[in-house]
Amino acid sequence: MQEIEAADLFGALSNADRLRIIRALVVAGPAGLSAGEIADHMAASASRTSFHLSALAESGIVLRERQARSLRYSVDFLRIGALITFLMRDCCGNSPDLRACCP
Amino acid sequence: MQEIEAADLFGALSNADRLRIIRALVVAGPAGLSAGEIADHMAASASRTSFHLSALAESGIVLRERQARSLRYSVDFLRIGALITFLMRDCCGNSPDLRACCP
DNA sequence: TTTACAATTCAACGAATCTTGAAATAAGAC
DNA sequence: GTCTTATTTCAAGATTCGTTGAATTGTAAA
Numbered sequence: 001m002q003e004i005e006a007a008d009l010f011g012a013l014s015n016a017d018r019l020r021i022i023r024a025l026v027v028a029g030p031a032g033l034s035a036g037e038i039a040d041h042m043a044a045s046a047s048r049t050s051f052h053l054s055a056l057a058e059s060g061i062v063l064r065e066r067q068a069r070s071l072r073y074s075v076d077f078l079r080i081g082a083l084i085t086f087l088m089r090d091c092c093g094n095s096p097d098l099r100a101c102c103p
Numbered sequence: 104m105q106e107i108e109a110a111d112l113f114g115a116l117s118n119a120d121r122l123r124i125i126r127a128l129v130v131a132g133p134a135g136l137s138a139g140e141i142a143d144h145m146a147a148s149a150s151r152t153s154f155h156l157s158a159l160a161e162s163g164i165v166l167r168e169r170q171a172r173s174l175r176y177s178v179d180f181l182r183i184g185a186l187i188t189f190l191m192r193d194c195c196g197n198s199p200d201l202r203a204c205c206p
Numbered sequence: 207t208t209t210a211c212a213a214t215t216c217a218a219c220g221a222a223t224c225t226t227g228a229a230a231t232a233a234g235a236c
Numbered sequence: 237g238t239c240t241t242a243t244t245t246c247a248a249g250a251t252t253c254g255t256t257g258a259a260t261t262g263t264a265a266a
Contacts, residue, residue, distance in 0.1 A: 003123060014113040019109060020106060023194055026198060046213065047213090048254080051215095054214080069263050071212080071213065075195075077195075080190070087183070093130060095180060118223090137242080138243055139242060142243095148227085149243065150244075150245080155224090157244080158223095171233070171234070172233050172234060172240095172241060173233095174244090
């Protein structure tokens with residue numbers, strides 16, 4: 001992963017609303033959640049939720065698929081895993097100090 | 104770690120210049136680098152480098168210590184480790200899918 | 207085809223971020 | 237003390253981000 005791509009992914013994670021969305025999607029599992037369910041979960045407006053979902057989808061952290069009238073979102077674990085790998089290996093030199101801090 | 108704190112840390116990582124600074128500091132090891140050495144390494148102006156260093160220091164990802172006329176910066180591995188732990192455990196539910204993606 | 211529902215897009219605005227170059231601060235050398 | 241070096245801070249401008257509410261698109265049901 002290149003630095004610019006990693007920076008974009010970190011940018012997608014740099015907002016508390018978006019972190020809460022990701023957590024909800026992880027709990028939901030592979031089936032994911034609809035945009036409306038996510039908005040309910042966050043007690044946020046539809047447009048605000050959609051704004052954040054678009055940021056996550058554009059970065060590739062979440063996947064989106066139409067299902068009848070709803071759009072279903074789910075987490076892309078491969079992408080998050082690639083980001084963690086970047087942080088530990090490419091960015092932080094796979095340092096023993098870091099490994100020790102991340103059990 | 105709380106969501107807002109994690110979001111701030113991700114924000115500190117959401118810039119390619121700052122990722123390059125971190126990489127240089129990791130390579131430099133515990134001794135760290137002075138602000139001037141970092142600016143040379145990045146081929147960026149002193150003020151621009153200082154702006155990004157302040158962002159990293161304020162988030163706590165890097166530590167700063169005066170040494171004669173220089174300010175010496177170094178990485179705080181504990182803080183990065185705590186962020187990775189948040190991402191894998193608190194945010195992503197310690198999912199086996201994620202563990203599998205992050206060897 | 208009309209109606210209702212699900213979700214996004216748009217327009218507007220304020221807030222935050224990033225860059226640049228000039229000015230100010232901090233610390234040591236002379 | 238003055239001078240020099242190292243770094244930050246300031247001011248200005250451009251860009252991007254986040255929120256709100258209204259308008260729009262897409263899909264299915266009646």
